[in-house]
Amino acid sequence: MDLHALRSFQAVAEGATVTDAAAEARITQPALSRALKRLEDEVGAELFHRVGRILRLTPAGRVFKEYVDAVLDSYDRGCRAVAEVVDPEGGVVSLAFLHTLGTWLVPRLVTGFREAFPQTRFELHQADENGLAQRLLDSTADVIITSRDPGHPLITWRRLLVESLWLAVPVRHRLAQRQRVRLAEAAEEQFIVLKPGYGLRSVTETLCRQAGFSPLVGFEGEEVETLRGLVAAGLGVSLIPVSREASTAPDMNPDLPIRYLQVTDVQAARDIGIAWLASRTLPPAPQRFVDHARSVTADATAAPAPRG
Incomplete structure (x- = not known):
């Protein structure tokens, strides 16, 4: 055949x-x-x-x-x-990850890994939460980095770090002079959110429910940078991930006049983890990458309050 x-x-x-x-x-x-x-x-x-x-x-x-x-x-x-x-230092890592992690975590992990194993090739894919799990099940990815445990019996998931979420508001917003806020105080606001299927969307809805309301959705996007831009334009508020590993404090960008407020009435954070098929022995290169990711993120926590 x-x-x-x-x-x-x-x-x-x-x-x-x-x-x-x-x-x-x-x-x-x-x-x-x-x-x-x-x-x-x-x-x-x-x-x-x-x-x-x-x-x-x-x-x-x-x-x-x-x-x-x-x-x-x-x-x-x-x-x-x-x-x-034939080439134990080489190999291929097929890695799929959330869109929101492509600006800081994935580049950091891949760069650090390639410093140790420069001959390894990466096949990179982006997807939403459901798409990431399916890539593992379809064997089109060795490893995924995602914001929650897929909860599938065939998938093994391990936490890498916890990422803080902050309430982003326009600089002229009624809450903009505050440093901290109860999420319940934003119950009447229009929320700028990611589309259904994205992990940040489900986390936002869960946190709002814990604060006692359902978010009034004003816009659904596909990229966190879109959420930032629309918040800066005064079209609503948004729960935005802000991590210690981010390259710059986002509210210091003069093109994005945003204030980030620490949320105090609910635990505004999300888990970031790495996952692979439980039923499949990972090839050496992907296994080395999993070990590397877990090692360099050990004890990682969310960032202190962004400057600005």
Whole structure:
């Protein structure tokens, strides 16, 4: 059985057109169509049916794909294991992480790791909380860095650090001259939040409920920097992560006139952790990265109040 044909089958089964899959495989579309037909002959069943211009899996195709995924994953891991035997200081770390951690924590961890293991390559992916867990389950990532325990029986999660959350308000806001605030005092404010599925969104909703109200959502974004910008524009308030490891105090940026207030009536913080599949032995390079991440963040805590 041709591994290239299996990869093309997998690509088409996951939604790629035959044209795109053929381009990825660097063969012609008719050649790919013939390869898929040979695969069906070998399996002894029709694997696809056509819906307009799209190929959809048949029931037999859905069953077959589960085994194809397992075969290709096992083959790829075998190749990686051999490569790491040949070059034990190298290897590949496939790492997925929250968007909000791409500005400070992930660069810090990757930079420190590569100083010790400069030959290691990284494959980096960003996703929301649900997408991160799925990347582990799909074996498209070795390790994820996320803001909460996925709570899945097949996933092992370990806390790395605790990140403080501060109430960000515009500089001309009625609370802007304060240093501390009860979150309940913002119950009537418009909240600028991330979209559902992002960890910071669920943490914000949980903290507001603990403070006795449901947040009035004024805007849903996909990046924390967008939240900061809209707060600075006076469109609402937001719970923003501020960590000791951040490169600069965000409220010192003259382009973002924001004040950050310490929240006193609820424990405004979120866990940041690292996770991997419990049922799978990590290859050497990802295991070294997990050990590195846990070591350099040991006893890390949230930042003191931002300056400004």
